[in-house]
Amino acid sequence: MASVDVIGVRKAFGHVEVVHGVDVTIRDGEFVILVGPSGCGKTTLLRMIAGLENVTSGEIRIGGQIVNDLPPKMRDIAMVFQNYALYPHLTVGQNMGFSLKLKKASPAEINSRVAEAAEILGLQSLLDRYPRQLSGGQRQRVAMGRAIVRDPQVFLFDEPLSNLDAKLRVAMRAEIKELHRRLATTTVYVTHDQIEAMTMADKIVVMHGGIVEQIGAPLELYDRPANQFVAGFIGSPAMNFLSGTLNVKGGTPHLTLADGAEVPLHKAPAGSDGRPMVLGVRPENLLVAQEGLAAEVGVVEPMGSETQIAVKAGGHALICLIRDRLMPKPGDMLRLAPEPAHVHFFEAETGRRIDAV
Amino acid sequence: MGPFLISSSFAGLHMIVLDQHPPKPLRPMAAPGAVARLVAHRDWLGFWFMLPAGLILVALLVYPLGLGVWLSFTNATIGNAGRFIGLGNYTWIFGDETFLHSIVFTLAYTLIASSIKFAVGLYLALLLNKRLPFKALIRSIILIPFVVPTVLSAIAFWWIFDAQFSIISWSLTRLGLIHHNIDFLGNPLLARACVIFANIWRGVPFVAITLLAGLQTVSPSLYEAATIDGATSWQNFRFITYPLLTPIIAVVMTFSVLFTFTDFQLIWVMTRGGPVNATHLMATLSFQRAIVGGSLGEGAAISSSMIPFLLAAILISWFGLQRRKWQQGSGA
Numbered sequence: 238m239a240s241v242d243v244i245g246v247r248k249a250f251g252h253v254e255v256v257h258g259v260d261v262t263i264r265d266g267e268f269v270i271l272v273g274p275s276g277c278g279k280t281t282l283l284r285m286i287a288g289l290e291n292v293t294s295g296e297i298r299i300g301g302q303i304v305n306d307l308p309p310k311m312r313d314i315a316m317v318f319q320n321y322a323l324y325p326h327l328t329v330g331q332n333m334g335f336s337l338k339l340k341k342a343s344p345a346e347i348n349s350r351v352a353e354a355a356e357i358l359g360l361q362s363l364l365d366r367y368p369r370q371l372s373g374g375q376r377q378r379v380a381m382g383r384a385i386v387r388d389p390q391v392f393l394f395d396e397p398l399s400n401l402d403a404k405l406r407v408a409m410r411a412e413i414k415e416l417h418r419r420l421a422t423t424t425v426y427v428t429h430d431q432i433e434a435m436t437m438a439d440k441i442v443v444m445h446g447g448i449v450e451q452i453g454a455p456l457e458l459y460d461r462p463a464n465q466f467v468a469g470f471i472g473s474p475a476m477n478f479l480s481g482t483l484n485v486k487g488g489t490p491h492l493t494l495a496d497g498a499e500v501p502l503h504k505a506p507a508g509s510d511g512r513p514m515v516l517g518v519r520p521e522n523l524l525v526a527q528e529g530l531a532a533e534v535g536v537v538e539p540m541g542s543e544t545q546i547a548v549k550a551g552g553h554a555l556i557c558l559i560r561d562r563l564m565p566k567p568g569d570m571l572r573l574a575p576e577p578a579h580v581h582f583f584e585a586e587t588g589r590r591i592d593a594v
Numbered sequence: 595m596g597p598f599l600i601s602s603s604f605a606g607l608h609m610i611v612l613d614q615h616p617p618k619p620l621r622p623m624a625a626p627g628a629v630a631r632l633v634a635h636r637d638w639l640g641f642w643f644m645l646p647a648g649l650i651l652v653a654l655l656v657y658p659l660g661l662g663v664w665l666s667f668t669n670a671t672i673g674n675a676g677r678f679i680g681l682g683n684y685t686w687i688f689g690d691e692t693f694l695h696s697i698v699f700t701l702a703y704t705l706i707a708s709s710i711k712f713a714v715g716l717y718l719a720l721l722l723n724k725r726l727p728f729k730a731l732i733r734s735i736i737l738i739p740f741v742v743p744t745v746l747s748a749i750a751f752w753w754i755f756d757a758q759f760s761i762i763s764w765s766l767t768r769l770g771l772i773h774h775n776i777d778f779l780g781n782p783l784l785a786r787a788c789v790i791f792a793n794i795w796r797g798v799p800f801v802a803i804t805l806l807a808g809l810q811t812v813s814p815s816l817y818e819a820a821t822i823d824g825a826t827s828w829q830n831f832r833f834i835t836y837p838l839l840t841p842i843i844a845v846v847m848t849f850s851v852l853f854t855f856t857d858f859q860l861i862w863v864m865t866r867g868g869p870v871n872a873t874h875l876m877a878t879l880s881f882q883r884a885i886v887g888g889s890l891g892e893g894a895a896i897s898s899s900m901i902p903f904l905l906a907a908i909l910i911s912w913f914g915l916q917r918r919k920w921q922q923g924s925g926a
Contacts, residue, residue, distance in 0.1 A: 289818050310824035322815035326837045326920040335833070336823035367920040387823070 239300030239313075239390040239423055240265045241286060246295035248281050256281055257447040258295065263440075268417050268424045272434040273444035274470070280395055282444070283427045287316050287393050300390055315384035316393040320400065321376045323368040323383075330355075330364035333382045354385040357416070374405045381416070392417075394426040398433065410436055431471050435459070443467050465588035468517045468581055474545065477523060477555045479516045480585060483509045492516050494551035500530050503577035506591040515588070517581035520545070520558035529574030532557075534565045548573070665894035672888040683895035693896060696874040699786065701903075703875060704854045707793045711850055712843075714794070715801025720831075722802070723809040733803075740799035748863035751792040755779050755864070779865055782872035789873050792860050797853070801846055808842035809835065840914075848911035852904060876900050 241263040248256040256278040263269045271279040284290040286297055288309035297304050304312050315336075323332050331338075333354055334347040342350075355361045358378045368376055377397060384392055397413070398406045414437050417424055428434055434441045435455045443450045443458065443466075450470075451463040462468035468476045481494040483505055490505035492514065500516065521543075532550035544564070546557045548571065557573060565571060582591045632638055666683055670676030687693040722733055739747065754761055755778035763775040779785045812835060820834050858877040861867060867874035867882060874882070876896055884893020 287822060289821070309822045314822065316819070316822050318815050318819060320813065320815055322813065322819035324816060324819075324834065335820070339824045339829060339833075369920065383819075383823075 240298075241391055241423060241425065242296070242298040242301075243282065243286070244296040244298070246282070246285060246297060247293045248278070248285060248290065249293045254293075255447050256285075256293075259444075259447075259449050261442055261449065261452065263423060263425060266421045266423055268414075268426065268437065268439045269442060270426045270428060270434040270438035270440075271442045271444060272428055272431055272470075273450075275429055276446075277444040278447040279427045279429075279442075279444045283316075283393055283395055283425060286391070286425060287314055288312050313390045314393055315387045315389040315391075316395065317377075317380045317384050317397045319396040321368075321380040323376055323379055325368050328365050328367055329360060329371070329379050329382075332368070332379055333360075333364075333386045335383070336387050350386050350388075351382075354382045357385060357419070358382050373401050374409065377401060377409060378412075381413070385416075385420070390423065392422050392424040392426075394424065396428055397426075398428070399430070406433075413437065432473060435471065441471075443470060445470075461590070462517075462581065463590050465515060465517065465583045468583070468590075472519055474520050474556045474558065476517045476519050476581070477553070478583075479518070479551065479553055479555075481514065481516070481551075483512050483514045485510045494553070496552050498530055498551035500551075501528070501574065502580065504580075504593045506582050506593050509582075509591070513585035514591075515583040515585055516575070517583060518575040519579060520556040522576040522579035523555065523557045523573050524576055525557070525559060525561075525563060526572050526574035529572040532571050532573050534567055534569040534571060537565060537567065539564065546571075662894050663898050665890055666898045668891045670890040670894075672885075672890060676891055679891070683891050684899075687892060687895050687899070692871045692874065693876075693879060693899075695871065696876050696879045696896075697899075699873065700855060700875045700877075700900075703786075703790055703793070703857070704851055707790050707797065707854050708847065708851050710794050711797040711801050711854075712847060714798050715846075716805055718798065718802040719805035719809055720835075722806050733806075736802055737799050739796050740803075744796065744859040745863055747796060748792065748860045751788070751795075751860075752779070752864045755788045780869055782869055785865055785869055785873050789861055789864055792864065793854060793857060796860065797850060801850055804846045805839065805842060808839050812838050844911055844914035848907065848914075851907050851911075855903060855907065856900065 241261075243259055243261040243263075246256060246259045247254060259278070259282060261269070261271075261282075271282060273279050281290060285292050286299075288304065288307060288311075292305050299312055299314070324335065327335065330351050333351045337347045337350060351364070352361070355364055358381060360375070360378055360382055363371065363375060363379075368379070371379065377400075380397070394413070398409050401409060410433060413426075426433075426437065438455055440452065441455055441458055442452050445466050451458060451467045453461075458467060458471050462471060462476075465478065469478070479492060479494060479500060481492040481500070484491050484493055485505065490502045490509075492500040492502060494500070502516075506514075530550045532548035532555065535547040535549060535554075537547075538545040543558055543560050544562075546559065546565065548555050548557055550573065555573070557571075580593070582593055583589060584591055633642070665676075667678055667680060668676035669679045669682065718736060722729065722736070726732060753759065757775060757777045757780055760775060760778060762778075763772070766772045767775070776784070778788050816834055816838075817830055820830050825833065856877055857875055858881065861873055861875055861878045862881070865873045867878045871879075876899065880893045880896035880900075882893075883896060884890050887893070
């Protein structure tokens with residue numbers, strides 16, 4: 238087991254730079270998820286840690302040792318690929334034991350270590366099958382088994398669940414998390430699915446356009462997003478944004494929207510009177526109230542435990558998530574007010590978070 | 595069921611017409627006749643559908659082949675239909691040193707040319723599968739020998755290996771390495787090497803391009819996985835590329851061996867089987883005896899003697915082509 242340090246890493250393909258100086262520190266045994274929309278550089282970063290891509294500049298350390306120029310096999314890592322990359326002509330057992338065979342381990346040792354990994358993953362009965370004869374979830378498990386057999390210092394996962402159906406994905410999510418708990422191996426996991434990131438990670442690294450937007454524990458990111466991008470990316474349904482100008486009238490702040498509608502607020506960042514501002518409110522924090530922003534109901538989606546309502550208010554399309562069995566009809570008018578304790582302010586120009594006082 | 599419905603409705607129509615005549619007792623519909631049953635029966639249906647294709651095959655393949663084999667049992671010559679002489683031709687040719695020699699040379703020609711074609715083709719395919727500058731251009735250049743008509747390239751080689759005007763001899767003389775022209779196609783051993791070289795030159799593109807197509811079906815992530823698993827580039831080839839390529843290798847090499855074994859044009863244009871029959875393949879010898887020499891029966895016997903060798907090659911590849919265990923099972 239080892240720590241992983243990414244220090245000022247840049248990556249360019251020809252003249253196009255895709256990773257613009259990334260710093261990430263991963264402690265020994267930590268489960269870190271790199272998350273971001275496609276093209277954000279997260280997979281490239283993972284492949285640089287694996288040694289499948291060169292580092293253009295900067296440093297990558299595994300267990301304190303600089304690995305920039307080490308070939309993948311010298312880095313003592315194991316990787317699970319998005320398409321599993323199982324060797325089609327080898328059986329499950331041979332797939333799992335392949336790395337040991339290359340290391341010229343004795344057949345007895347290979348067998349015992351494959352059996353051990355197979356037991357952890359419940360693959361004992363499948364060891365003689367070929368990858369073609371397996372279901373998606375079983376292949377996924379074999380790919381993990383191949384990684385476990387190597388007993389590496391670091392596990393790397395590249396979107397391992399994206400080829401599975403929704404139900405299996407939820408099950409495998411729990412399984413991977415449980416596996417990490419048992420083995421306590423440092424893990425770097427790439428996904429574009431923020432729910433995977435929220436549910437599995439010790440620490441999330443949100444990437445966007447080749448830079449790191451924010452690093453933090455899942456709920457930290459949820460509760461205090463550093464900027465508008467992270468606020469909009471983490472959480473589902475996504476956070477609502479209202480842009481307008483902050484006005485303090487008679488001691489109570491209001492956000493005045495473009496069409497003149499006003500959102501009453503309880504607090505506002507210091508010295509923000511008259512400044513353009515983006516207000517962020519999560520759907521579950523946008524409440525139906527006696528007074529507030531007038532909103533016209535669009536689509537109503539009852540999900541049983543809660544109801545998702547799409548509304549139009551002050552020129553913005555908003556989503557509202559309510560737990561009451563309130564069933565408005567399309568075209569109905571509602572009044573909405575944000576929950577005072579759960580309001581986020583972002584600078585209109587930079588999108589940076591500003592804390593209210 | 596289709597034909598049944600049609601026949602029953604036809605029967606119905608008949609009955610309506612018949613009804614205008616003095617009434618007859620209504621009978622249950624007659625069972626369809628034996629022929630109708632045969633036409634409509636499920637198990638026979640496939641046979642009927644295959645029949646047209648089968649007839650074309652018989653006309654174009656089986657008939658000439660059968661005629662060839664029949665001729666080999668007769669003493670036919672050009673202008674003379676001949677009569678059945680049993681194994682006469684065969685006993686004669688198997689006592690003929692030229693024929694026995696042509697068998698040996700055909701086998702050697704096939705074995706040497708095919709192995710080198712495989713090795714060079716595989717090497718080129720692996721090279722072209724890597725990131726190379728001007729890859730598309732190189733790929734099309736490699737295809738040229740395959741595109742040029744065989745006779746044309748054979749004439750070019752004939753010229754290159756000519757006793758008097760050979761560019762090789764000319765260059766070597768100019769370089770001061772030799773003082774006399776080399777008689778490439780006049781020396782039996784050299785002539786054999788030259789025709790084998792020409793065959794390799796012509797056959798490599800087919801092997802290279804087909805193997806390249808096979809290589810491109812191997813997912814790059816398999817190599818990445820193997821690299822992380824600790825494989826060197828040789829181990830990558832040995833444990834990933836080669837096993838995944840074997841089905842395609844089997845197909846390509848079957849064709850390559852069949853084409854090489856039955857080669858005719860190159861030899862006929864370059865040497866006509868000479869010098870002193872040194873470069874006769876079974877195909878060229880057969881042509882010479884049957885058409886040039888007029889002994890159709892003897893030529894046919896030589897051709898027919900190729901059949902067991904070709905069947906053996908096909909059988910070997912058939913076993914090689916059998917779906918491997920890892921290819922079975924449900925789809926991806």
